[in-house]
Amino acid sequence: MRTPIIAGNWKMNKTVDEAVTFVREIRSGLNQQQDVDSVLCPPFVALSAVADAVRGTKVGVGAQNMYFEEKGAFTGECSPAMIKPFCQYVILGHSERRAYFGETDETVNKKVHAALAHGLTPIICVGETLAQNEAGETQEFVSGQVKAAFAGVPADKAAGCIIAYEPIWAIGTGKSATVADAGRIIGLTVRGAIADIYGEETAQKLRVQYGGSANPSNIADYMSHPDIDGALVGGASLKMDFVAMVKAAAPRS
Numbered sequence: 001m002r003t004p005i006i007a008g009n010w011k012m013n014k015t016v017d018e019a020v021t022f023v024r025e026i027r028s029g030l031n032q033q034q035d036v037d038s039v040l041c042p043p044f045v046a047l048s049a050v051a052d053a054v055r056g057t058k059v060g061v062g063a064q065n066m067y068f069e070e071k072g073a074f075t076g077e078c079s080p081a082m083i084k085p086f087c088q089y090v091i092l093g094h095s096e097r098r099a100y101f102g103e104t105d106e107t108v109n110k111k112v113h114a115a116l117a118h119g120l121t122p123i124i125c126v127g128e129t130l131a132q133n134e135a136g137e138t139q140e141f142v143s144g145q146v147k148a149a150f151a152g153v154p155a156d157k158a159a160g161c162i163i164a165y166e167p168i169w170a171i172g173t174g175k176s177a178t179v180a181d182a183g184r185i186i187g188l189t190v191r192g193a194i195a196d197i198y199g200e201e202t203a204q205k206l207r208v209q210y211g212g213s214a215n216p217s218n219i220a221d222y223m224s225h226p227d228i229d230g231a232l233v234g235g236a237s238l239k240m241d242f243v244a245m246v247k248a249a250a251p252r253s
C-alpha cells in the first residue's frame with residue numbers, strides 16, 4: 001500500500017508573512033488527515049518560517065528547487081545542506097524550471113543524486129508539451145525523462161523517490177488530463193520506465209503523482225485510479241482548497 005501524497009507547489013507566491021498566516025489556517029486540517037502525506041513547498045525565503053509553523057504536525061515541507069553543488073560561487077542558488085534543516089522534500093525538474101531556467105535532464109539527475117545524498121526526498125517532475133502530446137511522442141519523451149533522472153541512482157534509494165507526471169499543457173490552464181490518460185501514462189510509461197531500470201517491485205513501491213490543474217473537484221477521480229498516488233498542486237494549493245484536496249485523497253476502505 002502506497003500512502004497518498006498531496007504536495008502544494010506555491011511557486012513564486014506568498015511573502016513570509018502571508019505564508020505563515022496561511023499555514024496557521026490550514027495546518028490543523030492537514031494534520032487531521034493522518035492517512036495522507038501533505039507537503040507544503042513555499043519559496044526559499046519562507047522555508048524556515050513554514051517549517052516553524054508546521055512543527056509538531058505531520059505536515060511536510062519541501063523546497064521548489066536547489067542546486068547540486070555543496071557550496072561555492074553559484075550566485076542566487078541554495079545548496080542541499082542549506083534547505084535540509086527546513087525540508088524533507090525537494091521538487092526537482094519542474095517544467096517551469098526546465099522552460100525558463102535552463103534545467104536539463106542532466107542537471108535534474110545531478111540534483112536527484114545530491115538530494116538523496118542529503119536525505120531529502122526528491123519530487124521529480126516529468127511531462128510532455130502539447131506539441132509532443134499531439135504528435136504522439138508522450139510515451140517516449142516521458143520515459144526518457146524518467147530514465148535520465150534516475151541514471152546511476154541505486155534501487156534502494158529509487159523506491160523512496162516521488163515522481164510527478166505533469167503534462168505541461170495542463171499546468172495552470174484549467175485543462176486537466178483525463179484520469180484515464182494520466183493513469184495510463186503513470187502506470188505504463190512512468191512505472192514502466194522504473195520497472196525497466198529496477199524491476200517491477202521497485203516500480204510498485206515508488207509513488208507517482210499527477211499534476212496539472214488538479215483541484216478539489218477532480219482529485220477524488222485521480223485518486224480512484226490505482227496507479228495515481230497523489231497530486232502536485234499549483235494554483236489550488238494557495239487556498240483552503242488544498243485542505244479539501246488532502247481530505248479527498250484519503251484511502252477509501
Ligand code: PGA
Binds near residue numbers: 009171
Ligand atoms: P497547477 O500547477 O495545479 O496550477 O496546474 C501544477 C504544477 O505546476 O505543479
